[in-house]
Amino acid sequence: MLQIEQLNQYYGQSHTLWDLDLQVPEGTCTCLMGRNGVGKTTLLQCVMGLLPIRSGEIRFAGNNLNKQIAERRAPLGIGYVPQGRQTFPMLTVEENLRIGLPARKDKAKQIPPFIFELFPVLKEMLGRKGGDLSGGQQQQLVIGRALVLDPKLLILDEPTEGIQPNIVQEIGDIILRLNREIGLTVLLVEQKLPFARKVADRFCILDRGRHVAAGEMGQLDDELIRQYLTV
Numbered sequence: 715m716l717q718i719e720q721l722n723q724y725y726g727q728s729h730t731l732w733d734l735d736l737q738v739p740e741g742t743c744t745c746l747m748g749r750n751g752v753g754k755t756t757l758l759q760c761v762m763g764l765l766p767i768r769s770g771e772i773r774f775a776g777n778n779l780n781k782q783i784a785e786r787r788a789p790l791g792i793g794y795v796p797q798g799r800q801t802f803p804m805l806t807v808e809e810n811l812r813i814g815l816p817a818r819k820d821k822a823k824q825i826p827p828f829i830f831e832l833f834p835v836l837k838e839m840l841g842r843k844g845g846d847l848s849g850g851q852q853q854q855l856v857i858g859r860a861l862v863l864d865p866k867l868l869i870l871d872e873p874t875e876g877i878q879p880n881i882v883q884e885i886g887d888i889i890l891r892l893n894r895e896i897g898l899t900v901l902l903v904e905q906k907l908p909f910a911r912k913v914a915d916r917f918c919i920l921d922r923g924r925h926v927a928a929g930e931m932g933q934l935d936d937e938l939i940r941q942y943l944t945v
C-alpha cells in the first residue's frame with residue numbers, strides 16, 4: 715500500500731535519510747522503530763509532504779506522492795497523527811473533528827458515529843475546547859480527527875508518548891481493532907516494545923537514517939533489540 719524507494723532527505727547540508735526503502739503492505743500494522751534521532755519522524759513527515767525530499771519515490775495505493783502537495787495527501791486516504799498531540803486548542807472537540815470532513819471522498823456532513831463508539835469520551839466533551847482536555851483525551855481527539863477522513867492508511871507518530879497507562883492500553887486496543895477488525899493499514903512509530911509487540915505484526919528498524927532491518931514482529935529478536943533499540 716505504501717512503498718518508499720531510495721529516499722534521501724536533507725536538513726540543509728545535513729543528510730538525514732539515506733537511500734531508504736520501506737514497504738507497508740496493505741492490511742498490516744507496521745511499527746517503525748529505532749533510537750531517538752534516527753529519522754523516524756522525518757520519514758513520516760516526508761510521506762505527508764511536510765518536508766521536501768532530495769530524491770527517491772513515495773508511492774501510495776497506486777499514486778506517486780512525489781507529485782502531490784501536502785494538502786492532497788490526506789484526501790488520497792492517509793490519516794496522520796503527528797507527534798505531540800496537536801489538537802487545535804482554541805477549537806471545540808466538535809470543530810476539531812469536523813475539520814477532516816471536507817477532505818472525505820463522500821462529502822459526508824456528519825462526524826461518523828463510529829468515532830464516538832471508539833472514543834465515547836469525545837461525545838461527552840463535544841463542546842469543550844481541545845486545549846482543555848487531558849493529554850490522553852487530546853490524543854484520542856487527534857486520532858479521531860484523523861479517522862474522520864476515512865483513511866485507508868493511518869500513520870501515528872508515538873501515540874503513547876507521555877500518556878497515562880490506562881489510556882495507553884485503550885489506544886492500543888483501538889489500533890488493534892482498527893487494523894484487525896476494520897482492516898485499516900497502520901504505520902506506527904513506537905518506542906515502547908511491549909506496546910509495539912501487542913499492536914504491530916511487522917517491524918522496520920532505522921539506524922542513523924538508514925533502513926537496517928524489517929520482518930514479522932515474531933522475528934524481532936534480542937540481538938536486533940540490543941543492536942538497534944536499547945540505549
Ligand SMILES: Nc1ncnc2c1ncn2[C@@H]1O[C@H](COP(=O)(O)OP(=O)(O)OP(=O)(O)O)[C@@H](O)[C@H]1O
Pocket residue numbers: 725728730748749750751752753754755756757
Ligand atoms: N528541523 C530540523 N532541522 C535540522 N535537523 C533536524 C530537524 N528536525 C530533526 N532534525 C535532525 O534529524 C535527525 C532525525 O530526527 P527525527 O526527529 O526524525 O528522529 P526520530 O527518530 O523521530 O527521533 P525521536 O525518537 O527523538 O522523535 C536528528 O538528528 C535531528 O536532530
